[in-house]
Amino acid sequence: MKPSRRKFLAVTGSAAVTSVAGVGSASAATPVSNVPVPDNTSQMYPVMGTDADNPTATVYGNFKCPFTQDFVNNVLPDLVDKYVVEGKLNICFRTISYEPYGRGKTHGTQSNAFISDSDPKISATHLGVWEEDPEAYWKYFESMFAGSLVSGTVTPEKLKPVMEKTGVDNPEEIVARVKKGKYDSLVKDSHESALDLKIEHTPTFEIADSTFVGPKSDEFNDLVSFINANLSKADKLLPKEDSEEVTSGESSGSGSGSATSTITLDGSSAQGWAKYEITVSGEFKQDRSMEASIEDSDVIDGSTASGGVGPWKDTFVYTGKITDLTLTQPIDVLRNEKPLDLEKIGANIKSESKKLDVKPATDSEETTQVKNALSGACSRR
Template sequence: MADSERVSTRRSSPDNGLRTVTRRRLLATSGIVALSGCLGSERNESSNSVDGAVANAPIPSAPASFTYARTGTADRPTVTYYGNWKCPYCAEFSTGFLNDIIRDYVVPGDISLRFRSLSSIDGEPFLGPDSPRAARAGLAVWNVDPETYWRYHEYVFTNQPPESETWATTDKLVAFAEEAGVTKTEQMRTKIREQAYVSAIQETSRAAVDAGVSATPALVIDGQTVNPLSDEQQTRTLIEQLTDGS
């Protein structure tokens, strides 16, 4: 599947109800899929270790042939996850339901899943001026030490600082990588400072527009864009329909 995916657009609207736990969910209302959140949910830093399905997600052979982080066998149908490293709803998804998707569909070989960081919209940083730096850091880990990428992915989202803070500094991102077990952190630091992967990040923004994605988290599944937090069953149904046709 090409890195750019053109799919139908679904409009979104936020839910006004807030959960009393550390996360707030957006709910689908009247059949309209809510794609957005990221409205200031606070989160405590705790340096939590990780060892779940995402942290241990399998990577394809020849990972260097893939621009964006991927898990699963490359020749399987691809689901694309658009997220943002600073989005608290992405953290909720990545540390929750994404583990089930990896366990139930990626590990058995039904799908391949690709992560693309949406760090700018309409040419402006999305969720803070440090979002593009966080996107570069993720791509740097994927490119210099892909075996550790998914552990890094899970570690950052598990220990994600509050969205309101401009926390994605080079030093903080490298520290997260060190704590997650990334071995080539100096190469990662260099890539961040050199502003590597700018074209890949810009292409993600263009692909998100084509996919009708204007907020995160969002999954693109066989031409449909869905918020995986709003309806887990709908997400599973779309994935199973995709694999049935493969």
């Protein structure tokens, strides 16, 4: 059995969603089952592409959606030929498995199809396939959209024949992980990500936080124009390791460059409220990787980020190098999900009596953060 690449918290839920687009004719382009997969497949969600460092777009879809099926069969292969195999763009697939605005509501006039309560497990199964056998994932994905779609109540066991037919390793183990809820938080997080982007329909194509709803085969030229207009703004999919370790507080740092890394402040061991201030030679943005929260009390001011953690995590994506890190108490700090030696990187630990200039959370904010952490609420976009 291949080693697991991620450990996840479980978050449960139920729901439904609708779909848009139209059903077209089959495409003669490259089969989705033959797409390249990056050498680094440690990303939580399935991705096709020649290199993990390529710009990345995301398709939000659903395995029961006939319009996602039309996109997969009649639009995606042409995108593969034009962008993916040429190394211009990676494409990630994430599912919407919960209804955004309450059961019984539709999101448009073209469909009244709903997602059942078993859809989160269908989505969890596809994540299990990706984790266990990324080389076989896109064959499994293509098969799920070939012919009749799965419908009604679908259990992970009912998807075992699809895994076996497409050569996926260890179907039994995948089913066991899904039943234990290993991927539930990731499924829930895709729902949260879709809400952040105000996505109400499947499929929706997203690049650089801009969206194209329900791309159909007769809209391919419009979709290409949309991609080209946003391609230069698209994020890299995976953090790229710098050739050197992070610098200490004495380092001046270099230019920001294009490589990105993540830094995670884990307050699980904190005694109360642990505040932090981080400065880098490049730029910051908040991120939900490592099941981190995003709160208004976290502040980014140029190349400096500051905030506080209790029994939860804060994560930032940054460019360049860490030039200064100050904490009010020792906590776990991870760079690209690997623990950092605070002494080695020259972190400055200040006591509460020497308060950092950090915007404090209100009692209500802190209470909400603690409740979210204790309930396992987490998301990643």
